[in-house]
Amino acid sequence: MKKRISLLGATGSIGIQTLDIIKDHPEEFQLVAFSVGKNMEETRKILKQFPVEAISVLHEEDARLLHKEFPKVQVSFGDEGLVQIAAHTNADILVNAVLGSVGLNPTLEAIKKGITIAIANKETLVTAGHLVMQAAKVHNVPILPVDSEHSALFQALNGEKKSDVSKLVITASGGSFRDRTREQLKHVTVKEALNHPNWSMGSKITIDSATMMNKGLEVIEAHVLFDISYDDIEVLLHRESIIHSMIEFQDTSVIAQLGTPDMRVPIQYALSYPNRLHRPHAKRLNLVEIGKLHFEEMNYTRYHALKLAIDAGKIGGTMTTVLNAANEAAVALFLQEKISFLEIDEFIERAMFKHVKISSPDLETILHVDAETRKTVQNMLK
Ligand SMILES: NC(=O)C1=CN([C@@H]2O[C@H](COP(=O)(O)OP(=O)(O)OC[C@H]3O[C@@H](n4cnc5c(N)ncnc54)[C@H](OP(=O)(O)O)[C@@H]3O)[C@@H](O)[C@H]2O)C=CC1
Ligand SMILES: CC(=O)[C@@H](O)[C@H](O)COP(=O)(O)O
Ligand SMILES: [Mn+2]
Numbered sequence: 200m201k202k203r204i205s206l207l208g209a210t211g212s213i214g215i216q217t218l219d220i221i222k223d224h225p226e227e228f229q230l231v232a233f234s235v236g237k238n239m240e241e242t243r244k245i246l247k248q249f250p251v252e253a254i255s256v257l258h259e260e261d262a263r264l265l266h267k268e269f270p271k272v273q274v275s276f277g278d279e280g281l282v283q284i285a286a287h288t289n290a291d292i293l294v295n296a297v298l299g300s301v302g303l304n305p306t307l308e309a310i311k312k313g314i315t316i317a318i319a320n321k322e323t324l325v326t327a328g329h330l331v332m333q334a335a336k337v338h339n340v341p342i343l344p345v346d347s348e349h350s351a352l353f354q355a356l357n358g359e360k361k362s363d364v365s366k367l368v369i370t371a372s373g374g375s376f377r378d379r380t381r382e383q384l385k386h387v388t389v390k391e392a393l394n395h396p397n398w399s400m401g402s403k404i405t406i407d408s409a410t411m412m413n414k415g416l417e418v419i420e421a422h423v424l425f426d427i428s429y430d431d432i433e434v435l436l437h438r439e440s441i442i443h444s445m446i447e448f449q450d451t452s453v454i455a456q457l458g459t460p461d462m463r464v465p466i467q468y469a470l471s472y473p474n475r476l477h478r479p480h481a482k483r484l485n486l487v488e489i490g491k492l493h494f495e496e497m498n499y500t501r502y503h504a505l506k507l508a509i510d511a512g513k514i515g516g517t518m519t520t521v522l523n524a525a526n527e528a529a530v531a532l533f534l535q536e537k538i539s540f541l542e543i544d545e546f547i548e549r550a551m552f553k554h555v556k557i558s559s560p561d562l563e564t565i566l567h568v569d570a571e572t573r574k575t576v577q578n579m580l581k
Contacts, residue, residue: 201229202470205290205314207281207305209233210241212401213296213319213345213462218245220467223479228470232287234280234297237261246272253287255280278304285309292317292470294345298403299527300326300520300569307562310334317469319345321420325523327565328423342424343469348417349424350465351443351456356425359448367427368445368453369417370437371497372397374408377438381501387540389533397440397460406530410543415508416526419519422512429513434505436495441484458484503544507551516556517568524572525550537580550575 204221208214214233221228234255235242242256246269253273256262262276275283278301285293285305292315295302302320307330309316316335318324324331335342344350348369356364375394376384392409393402400408407413418432443465445455458464459482467476499506504526511522529546532538538546550572557564 201227203229203231203289203291204294204470205232205284205287205292205309206230206294206296207234207285207302207320208236208296208298209245210235210238211296211298212399212404213294213466215241216463217294217296217466217470218249220463220470221249224467224471224476227476231289232284234284236298239265243268252289253284255284281305282308286312286314288312290314294466294470295320295323296345298322298401300523303327303330303565304562306331307334310338310340313338313340315341315343317343317345317466319466321346321416322523322527324420324423325416326520326569327560327562328419328519329559330562330565332423332426341472343472344420344424345462345466345469346417346420347440347460347462347465348444349420350468352421352425352446354456354468355444355446355454359446359454361426363448363450364427364431365447365449365451366431366433367421367425368433368435368447369414369421370435370440370442370444371411371414372408372440373436373438374411374413375405376409377436381503381541384540389536392533392540396438398462400462402534403527403530406533406543407526409540410504411502412504412508412526412530412543412547414502415505415511416523418505418509419512419522429509434497436497438493439489441489441492504547507544507547511551514556516558517560517564518551518554518556520560520565520568521550521554521572522547524569525576528573528576532576532580546576546579549579 221230230249232253236257255275259276262274266274282305286308293309294317296319300322302323306323344353393405395405440460442455447453511518525547529543
């Protein structure tokens with residue numbers, strides 16, 4: 200039986216690579232529904248290749264046009280559209296590759312329908328991981344990581360007892376400015392920041408890698424997914440992104456997952472889990488060719504955003520919602536060239552400082568805090 204897939208964020212970096220995998224394995228997977236944002240050119244291309252039942256777009260006007268062009272496809276739009284695609288009744292698995300905390304509600308609705316979640320959308324786990332994991336437990340739904348580090352940790356943990364884990368080690372490339380001091384970051388441009396050394400990704404996550412907020416979000420994501428204390432999660436600078444992450448066990452054994460940097464591998468593993476499938480045309484790991492792997496201790500002063508994220512995680516409650524929303528808003532301002540690179544950290548820190556944490560927040564509280572934080576960050580511009 201083919202696995203029926205619904206996909207949020209089909210026009211993005213992870214979305215397009217997910218479509219490649221579905222094309223590579225037509226006997227295993229079938230795309231039944233997908234969502235996009237504003238990219239109508241790419242949407243039309245996808246619709247011509249995949250005979251889906253339903254799609255969703257960001258704007259109503261685009262939905263109207265597409266409905267005329269593709270009358271057999273059910274077309275919805277906006278936040279409600281995302282929920283309809285995520286909880287598509289005919290889907291076995293949702294690949295959540297949308298950008299930002301807008302992915303939270305659709306994920307919760309899909310879980311309620313018993314749909315397995317393959318999650319790339321880390322902002323959802325950072326803003327309200329406790330709600331996602333609680334709902335998954337209640338509805339007995341697997342949450343399968345797509346993020347490369349978390350896929351590595353998931354694979355290293357396979358068959359192991361949690362009580363045997365001594366620590367998680369998450370690797371970080373260092374991002375586009377890893378060879379610059381903090382002082383040298385004052386006047387960096389958007390173009391320079393978007394030049395990631397190892398991965399080709401969407402712009403928001405590429406900026407997050409440059410500030411090291413990506414690793415901060417990933418520490419919180421790991422804490423949520425694997426229920427490991429923040430004190431037992433270490434971040435290690437590893438320039439090559441060959442070791443995707445590792446687990447140290449109490450007997451001092453370390454299990455790592457390695458591979459050339461290619462997101463199709465963790466995406467495919469989440470789709471094929473618990474099986475593995477052939478990856479056509481993929482570059483195999485050749486350690487002789489690579490020769491050396493490099494590691495450095497993390498510098499939390501240089502990478503201030505990572506410290507902010509770990510602080511937010513340890514404070515807990517709505518503080519991670521504030522961290523995430525402030526980061527989303529500040530990165531958008533940087534990409535629009537309205538603030539400088541170093542102001543990203545500064546805006547996040549100010550938003551966190553202003554916020555009084557609410558413990559065990561429900562969905563309504565999370566959505567309220569998220570919206571208020573975005574307003575707070577906009578006001579900092581004035
Ligand atoms: N790229 C990567 O290698 C990795 C990404 N991730 C995570 O995966 C997620 C996606 O990242 P990535 O693919 O790089 O991002 P992209 O920016 O490339 O793609 C984002 C996707 O989400 C859609 N989208 C954006 N905003 C909205 C909105 N408000 N409503 C509906 N759709 C929206 C975009 O639509 P459109 O373009 O049509 O406007 C696009 O399809 C992020 O959470 C990221 O952190 C995790 C690990 C690796
Ligand atoms: C591919 C992936 O999973 C990204 O999240 C990646 O980890 C970014 O690289 P760094 O954040 O390590 O620079
Ligand atoms: Mn990652």
